[in-house]
Amino acid sequence: MNTIDHEDFEAVIGLEVHAQLLTQSKAFAPVAAQYGQAPNTQISPLCLGYPGTLPLVNENLIRYIIKMGLATNCSIAPKSIFARKNYFYPDLPKGYQISQFETPICEGGHIDIEVEGYSKCIGITRIHMEEDAGKSIHDQDPYNTLVDLNRAGTPLIEIVSEPDLRTPQEAYAYLSKIKQIVQYLEVCDGNMEEGSLRCDANVSVRLRGSEKFGTRTELKNMNSFRNVEKAIDFEIYRQIELIEAGGEVVQQTRLWDTSKMETRIMRSKEEAHDYRYFPEPDLPPIIVTNDLLDEIKEELPELAHIRQQRFIEQYQLSLVDAITLTENRYLADFFEELVLKSDQVKASVNLVLSDVLRVLNEQSIAIHNFPLSVTRLAELLNLRASDKVSSTAQQTIFNAMLEQDSSAQELAETLNLLQVSDSNYMDGLVKQVIDANPDEAARYKEGKKQLMGFFVGQVMKASKGKANPKMANELVRKYLD
Amino acid sequence: MSKQTIRSVQKRIASGKLRLRNLVAEHLSTIEKRNSDINAVTHIDYESAYERADNIEAKIKEGKAGPLAGAIIGIKEAICEAGKPATCASNILRNFKSVYNATVIDRMHNDDALFLARHNMDEFAMGSTNEYSVHGTVRNPHNIGYVTGGSSGGSAAAVAAQFVQASLGSDTGGSIRQPAAYCGVVGLKPSYGRVSRYGLIAYASSFDTIGPLTNTVEDAALILGSIAGHDKNDMTSVTNPVADYMYAVDNPNKNIRIGIPEEYFGEGLDAEIHQKIMSLIYQLEVDGATLVPIKLPHSEYAISTYYILATAEASSNLARYDGVRYGHRASIDQIKELESEDTALNKMYKLSRTQGFGMEVKRRIMLGTYVLSSGYYNAYYAKAQKVRRLIQQDFLQAFEQVDIIVSPTAPTTAFPIGSKLDEPVQMYLNDIYTISANLAGIGGINVPIGFHSNGLPMGLQFMASVFEEERLIASARLIERLQT
Numbered sequence: 002m003n004t005i006d007h008e009d010f011e012a013v014i015g016l017e018v019h020a021q022l023l024t025q026s027k028a029f030a031p032v033a034a035q036y037g038q039a040p041n042t043q044i045s046p047l048c049l050g051y052p053g054t055l056p057l058v059n060e061n062l063i064r065y066i067i068k069m070g071l072a073t074n075c076s077i078a079p080k081s082i083f084a085r086k087n088y089f090y091p092d093l094p095k096g097y098q099i100s101q102f103e104t105p106i107c108e109g110g111h112i113d114i115e116v117e118g119y120s121k122c123i124g125i126t127r128i129h130m131e132e133d134a135g136k137s138i139h140d141q142d143p144y145n146t147l148v149d150l151n152r153a154g155t156p157l158i159e160i161v162s163e164p165d166l167r168t169p170q171e172a173y174a175y176l177s178k179i180k181q182i183v184q185y186l187e188v189c190d191g192n193m194e195e196g197s198l199r200c201d202a203n204v205s206v207r208l209r210g211s212e213k214f215g216t217r218t219e220l221k222n223m224n225s226f227r228n229v230e231k232a233i234d235f236e237i238y239r240q241i242e243l244i245e246a247g248g249e250v251v252q253q254t255r256l257w258d259t260s261k262m263e264t265r266i267m268r269s270k271e272e273a274h275d276y277r278y279f280p281e282p283d284l285p286p287i288i289v290t291n292d293l294l295d296e297i298k299e300e301l302p303e304l305a306h307i308r309q310q311r312f313i314e315q316y317q318l319s320l321v322d323a324i325t326l327t328e329n330r331y332l333a334d335f336f337e338e339l340v341l342k343s344d345q346v347k348a349s350v351n352l353v354l355s356d357v358l359r360v361l362n363e364q365s366i367a368i369h370n371f372p373l374s375v376t377r378l379a380e381l382l383n384l385r386a387s388d389k390v391s392s393t394a395q396q397t398i399f400n401a402m403l404e405q406d407s408s409a410q411e412l413a414e415t416l417n418l419l420q421v422s423d424s425n426y427m428d429g430l431v432k433q434v435i436d437a438n439p440d441e442a443a444r445y446k447e448g449k450k451q452l453m454g455f456f457v458g459q460v461m462k463a464s465k466g467k468a469n470p471k472m473a474n475e476l477v478r479k480y481l482d
Numbered sequence: 483m484s485k486q487t488i489r490s491v492q493k494r495i496a497s498g499k500l501r502l503r504n505l506v507a508e509h510l511s512t513i514e515k516r517n518s519d520i521n522a523v524t525h526i527d528y529e530s531a532y533e534r535a536d537n538i539e540a541k542i543k544e545g546k547a548g549p550l551a552g553a554i555i556g557i558k559e560a561i562c563e564a565g566k567p568a569t570c571a572s573n574i575l576r577n578f579k580s581v582y583n584a585t586v587i588d589r590m591h592n593d594d595a596l597f598l599a600r601h602n603m604d605e606f607a608m609g610s611t612n613e614y615s616v617h618g619t620v621r622n623p624h625n626i627g628y629v630t631g632g633s634s635g636g637s638a639a640a641v642a643a644q645f646v647q648a649s650l651g652s653d654t655g656g657s658i659r660q661p662a663a664y665c666g667v668v669g670l671k672p673s674y675g676r677v678s679r680y681g682l683i684a685y686a687s688s689f690d691t692i693g694p695l696t697n698t699v700e701d702a703a704l705i706l707g708s709i710a711g712h713d714k715n716d717m718t719s720v721t722n723p724v725a726d727y728m729y730a731v732d733n734p735n736k737n738i739r740i741g742i743p744e745e746y747f748g749e750g751l752d753a754e755i756h757q758k759i760m761s762l763i764y765q766l767e768v769d770g771a772t773l774v775p776i777k778l779p780h781s782e783y784a785i786s787t788y789y790i791l792a793t794a795e796a797s798s799n800l801a802r803y804d805g806v807r808y809g810h811r812a813s814i815d816q817i818k819e820l821e822s823e824d825t826a827l828n829k830m831y832k833l834s835r836t837q838g839f840g841m842e843v844k845r846r847i848m849l850g851t852y853v854l855s856s857g858y859y860n861a862y863y864a865k866a867q868k869v870r871r872l873i874q875q876d877f878l879q880a881f882e883q884v885d886i887i888v889s890p891t892a893p894t895t896a897f898p899i900g901s902k903l904d905e906p907v908q909m910y911l912n913d914i915y916t917i918s919a920n921l922a923g924i925g926g927i928n929v930p931i932g933f934h935s936n937g938l939p940m941g942l943q944f945m946a947s948v949f950e951e952e953r954l955i956a957s958a959r960l961i962e963r964l965q966t
Contacts, residue, residue, distance in 0.1 A: 046581055046582055049807055049808075050802040050807065051580075051581065051582075051808070052562065052568060052570070052575065052578070052580070052683040052684075052802070053561075053562045053568070053580065053582075053584060053680065053681040053682055053683045053684070054680070054681075055679065055680050055715060055716050055717070055718075056717070057714070057715065057717060058717065085798050087797075087798050087801060087854070089801065089804060089831055091804075091806045091827065094802060094806075094807060095801065095802050096798065096800075096801020096802045096804060097798050097801060146827075148806070275855055275856050277797075277798070277851065277854035277855060277856075277859075278854075279794060279795075279798070279854055279859075279863060282686075282687035282688035282718075282795055283684075283687050283717070283718065284717055284718075285717055285718060
């Protein structure tokens, strides 16, 4: 990736993020909205745009978007209306999308993002709801375009940021924050690769210090977080180079080409759709009462930044550890449950941050698919806390648990990892080691206390690793000090 | 067949004086005799009519029948019945059959109505003469050289010609009341939201209403009682309680304040119609009514306002007829042969829609698309929305002074077929007295008031405040009584 060296310029970036909502049914039809079903099985006369059908608003659509609005500090309009966005496409059955235009339900919010050591407040212009189109499939039949309308009418929210972002890294951080919020609220699964989170970017550049915005381009087709960052980076460079070469940026929509790693023109301003928005006459205005608002506020979960702060105070975590643990709501839940069951904060932190995260990364799985239950892990931590196994043994048992269903205790036994704390046995072992190493014993007595490590090591070796090292330490001191 | 009501038919069947299947046969034979001239019926349900008649008759005899038992009903092609053609009189839906019932169909079926026929109409309910139809022009039963009015011309003519006992039509700018006036039948347009629109093929969603066309006010009241009320499938339908409309038929209040809007009795109104209405109203005054001159000052803007807003909605509502999922699609050969720089997809859209829609529908789609275009939205659509509110205000203020407003339904009686086809604006003026009720969302009713010296029927319109259909029915009943 390039790094900006055209120091005279700065970029102005705004993001439009579409989040697919996790409602059971479609936005405006009582039809299941499940993904991955056989084509054209999640449909009804309404989804097909049959004559005479009318839309019905899914109540959860309203609740979900209000949650999102509250979580991003937006004001919630007591009355807003739906609008029709008109265009022709084979996977758009009614010839229009039901959306919101002049009066979105959420406006004027903001969120804080953290980027490489600084934090920044990014404005949210608006959040509105709309229905998704179906899918046109161009590559399965050599002669025809196929249309799958399962997705037609599934609910989306569009989150529009202010042009407050200045670098691709800020855009990445903003997008990550949005993902975190939708996941915390459980309104969207936040999976960009699968399309449940989609992002378009408006990008322009201007001379540093200039108040005026440059001409912007709109970037589409960036289907991962990294691609958003790369595409914006590419586009900033393209625009700067264009201007420096004496050219002018033209307002247009551009597609990110992942294979060529470049943006290319999709349509010019002249070819832009005139969507002919107008108020949707089939739906009454959306009225949000104070009662509904209070009810939804009650339902709001503790959001990441608040939880982060609580973790620092309640568990005395470092900021870095608190951020990592709260990045994902379910990881944070997992951690807190482990603390609750094991009653060990530090050990829980270490286990989750090192072992659990390592496994998640290695296996590319989400925390809810993590193979070990909190109960089993708590048992492992307790085994270690009661000194029955060494820290090395804990690691070995953890790895073994991933392979088999036995409990930590059982594995410690079968793998012969239980520490021996029997005092007669230990006493004999220590004496035996001292007797076998008279020179070292003499030097220790003369003051070479560093030899403690040597004695404990010998004891461990003689016991084949099973001896309790703490006990060995105490016994050596008893005989030689 | 005389002008018997649904109630009287039911009584005669109950007492064994009449067989419902014989009544069906009688209607079918009337259709057979005259439909080739009138062209009001586009589809007949031969298959199940007799079986259904016997079932309903049995229910009547057991005393378990619903209020519409004995009623033989026709339905405008714009209202969906499962398994039956729903062409909307358009080539683009020529072979289309609905897969589900409109809510009004379910409700009337549950009340034991028998659906015999489907009715011709102006294509997508756009028209005031029923000349714009893929099924051909509908002709006025009182003189087949004359138009029926529209867009529910088939529904009005079918009732007037005794093809059916009653029918359902839809009214977006006068499409029930105006053809009812031209054909001499009762036509009731309920307030917007009173009757579910679910299953009514949309023309202009914020104006469209479904209502009955009948021989008598009583039948209109009976049918409205069946179809009115909130429907969970239509979020614009209201939860306000439904009044007892039959009570209004049997006990019409004579001590009413009748508003006479000066704007509705001015230039352009046929003198005979004017005179007839006034003579009837004076009789009502003698019987106890108070006549109140009122003003509806924004009336002059009604037609332009309507043609901006209704066509805007129509341009969007009709976008779904694109040849992709159902309805007419241009043939592959035609698409290939079309010389154009368009993509194959755009060629398919253009050809299918060009072939599928008729002239008037295309005119309105273009007008509606234009007024919503960026740069024109504020000048047309947004401004028309404001005027619509002013017109609503006019009526709100008027109904503070009066219980009901009287007016002609149309400026003239029916006119010869073909005489206004070349003058769309003249054609639009036919709706001048009916269109405001749709803009204001209030109800209106046409009551026949006898015949003009030209031999054609004349009509009077009442308009009442929103959701006060019982007032429309009671007042119409008073007029009806004066004439029998």
